[in-house]
Amino acid sequence: MDFSFETIQSFVWVFIAIYVVYWIKKPRISKNEPPMVPYKFPIIGHTLDYLFNAEKFLAECRQKYGDPFNIYVFGQVNTIAGNEIGHEIYLTEVFSLRSAMREKFPLNRVLNCFDNPEKIEQVIKTIREGITANLSLYTERIQKQLMISINKEIGDCSNPKLIITANRNFSSVIARPVADILVGQEISENEDVIKAFANFTKDFTSILKIPPILSFIHPKVHIEFITLPLRFGWSPIRRHVITLKEHLRPILEKRLKDKEILGDKYEPPLDIIEYFLNNPVYETKVITDDYLNKICNFLFVIIVTSIHTTSRHITSALYDFAGRPELWDDIYEEQVRIDKECNGELSLQHINKMVKLDSFVRESLRTFDTVVGSPHRCLESYTFKNGMTIPKGRIVQTYLMDIHYNTTAYGPEPRSFLPYHGLENNFPATKTDKNYFIFGSGKHACPGRFLAVNEIKIGMHKLILNYHIKTPSGKIEKKVYYGPYAVPPATGLIFENRKK
Numbered sequence: 364m365d366f367s368f369e370t371i372q373s374f375v376w377v378f379i380a381i382y383v384v385y386w387i388k389k390p391r392i393s394k395n396e397p398p399m400v401p402y403k404f405p406i407i408g409h410t411l412d413y414l415f416n417a418e419k420f421l422a423e424c425r426q427k428y429g430d431p432f433n434i435y436v437f438g439q440v441n442t443i444a445g446n447e448i449g450h451e452i453y454l455t456e457v458f459s460l461r462s463a464m465r466e467k468f469p470l471n472r473v474l475n476c477f478d479n480p481e482k483i484e485q486v487i488k489t490i491r492e493g494i495t496a497n498l499s500l501y502t503e504r505i506q507k508q509l510m511i512s513i514n515k516e517i518g519d520c521s522n523p524k525l526i527i528t529a530n531r532n533f534s535s536v537i538a539r540p541v542a543d544i545l546v547g548q549e550i551s552e553n554e555d556v557i558k559a560f561a562n563f564t565k566d567f568t569s570i571l572k573i574p575p576i577l578s579f580i581h582p583k584v585h586i587e588f589i590t591l592p593l594r595f596g597w598s599p600i601r602r603h604v605i606t607l608k609e610h611l612r613p614i615l616e617k618r619l620k621d622k623e624i625l626g627d628k629y630e631p632p633l634d635i636i637e638y639f640l641n642n643p644v645y646e647t648k649v650i651t652d653d654y655l656n657k658i659c660n661f662l663f664v665i666i667v668t669s670i671h672t673t674s675r676h677i678t679s680a681l682y683d684f685a686g687r688p689e690l691w692d693d694i695y696e697e698q699v700r701i702d703k704e705c706n707g708e709l710s711l712q713h714i715n716k717m718v719k720l721d722s723f724v725r726e727s728l729r730t731f732d733t734v735v736g737s738p739h740r741c742l743e744s745y746t747f748k749n750g751m752t753i754p755k756g757r758i759v760q761t762y763l764m765d766i767h768y769n770t771t772a773y774g775p776e777p778r779s780f781l782p783y784h785g786l787e788n789n790f791p792a793t794k795t796d797k798n799y800f801i802f803g804s805g806k807h808a809c810p811g812r813f814l815a816v817n818e819i820k821i822g823m824h825k826l827i828l829n830y831h832i833k834t835p836s837g838k839i840e841k842k843v844y845y846g847p848y849a850v851p852p853a854t855g856l857i858f859e860n861r862k863k
């Protein structure tokens with residue numbers, strides 16, 4: 364075979380380019396760092412194992428190299444912190460989830476307040492003061508909205524009905540109560556608004572479906588590439604922002620007018636938009652387009668953090684319930700007793716009495732089975748208590764499976780489903796703990812977890828009271844994996860009316 368001079372020249376250039384990338388990207392691990400797991404292929408490193416075999420691969424690394432260890436994925440060294448060391452990440456401000464998320468979930472490119480630490484602090488304060496502190500006042504409305512959703516999405520099942528949960532994962536079920544809390548009862552009756560709430564995250568994450576090949580050069584190159592269309596004016600979420608603005612404007616204008624006319628006699632509705640109108644930072648006399656953009660930006664941050672997460676976990680808890688017939692009667696009996704006690708109208712006290720259901724939900728959250736998650740960026744060089752040091756800029760991932768399946772906390776068979784572990788050990792589903800990281804831990808632990816668990820418990824209570832729920836196979840269905848991240852099974856659930 365003859366090669367022309369040009370062909371040989373091209374080969375040489377390709378070789379030089381690969382060598383330069385290899386040399387630049389070659390991980391440089393200093394002496395005191397966690398051990399680097401050896402790999403066979405330069406540049407690719409452990410990427411394939413991480414994507415297609417994460418559970419087994421990381422378990423083998425953990426066994427061989429201890430905790431923590433370093434792996435090389437998508438051209439970056441990642442430190443994997445497990446059961447012994449993981450909690451340290453959450454005890455100091457040296458590690459930042461927000462900084463790491465910018466390269467994984469570039470929401471800041473469509474919601475500019477996501478890039479502003481002060482605004483995010485305001486979001487967190489709003490969740491704590493405006494939602495969690497008022498949870499008892501919201502309970503009746505959450506219940507009502509969940510029942511509307513259940514009747515619409517599941518409805519009459521005189522004959523068994525298969526509801527396919529894939530992709531949607533009951534996001535519109537959860538969107539309704541969240542809309543009620545954020546924008547009030549009147550706007551949340553509008554189906555377009557509910558759709559905007561339910562689909563915002565799914566539509567935004569459509570840009571994340573592009574495989575991160577360019578991350579091998581640098582994660583920022585990949586992010587610049589996938590967000591390129593946004594710079595030319597295309598936005599996957601624009602229509603949702605327009606819908607919300609359209610419906611917010613007349614309501615906000617009416618509230619300002621009512622306030623002016625009624626003065627002290629004005630009765631402020633309980634919702635987050637009213638919380639804004641009374642907040643010195645967001646006070647206004649006139650509803651301008653700029654003001655609406657500001658409010659929508661803020662609301663969509665709460666929507667992104669609250670709906671997708673909660674709907675994914677209520678779906679998963681339903682699969683966990685449906686696949687375990689041995690638990691059905693016990694949990695059903697608790698719901699019947701509480702339903703009789705409250706005459707169908709739950710208060711926060713009644714929800715707190717659902718101790719078996721709470722323990723079941725905690726166990727479903729613990730065994731959700733994402734292998735690693737919650738990436739945090741190390742903002743300055745840090746030395747762990749065991750003396751190992753990691754450099755500034757390093758991404759540290761929490762090895763959730765190692766934490767959630769540790770034998771010290773969960774006994775000799777930590778992978779089995781222990782429905783009453785929380786109840787027996789006085790660990791409610793909302794309580795963060797070094798053996799339970801589903802809501803993170805420390806200062807930045809999820810501020811929305813009280814709302815999330817309440818929605819899941821109310822939703823499950825109503826569903827279990829009204830329906831027999833089964834999996835199509837009659838067994839526990841397997842989760843679906845995207846690399847190391849788990850999502851609920853996609854087989855669907857069978858609902859059948861309970862005989863009253």
Ligand code: HEM
Pocket residue numbers: 453460461486487490494665668669670672673676737800801802803804805806807808809810811812814815816
């Ligand atoms: C089952 C549902 C949910 C899960 C599993 C979940 C999980 C998490 C996790 C793991 C974190 C990171 C914590 C850390 O770094 O220590 C977090 C943060 C956060 N979550 Fe949730 N979450 C859920 C529901 C919600 C809801 C309903 C809201 C809002 C009402 C919310 C708002 C937030 C916010 C604003 C943060 C950022 C906190 C900060 O940076 O300080 N989450 N969540």
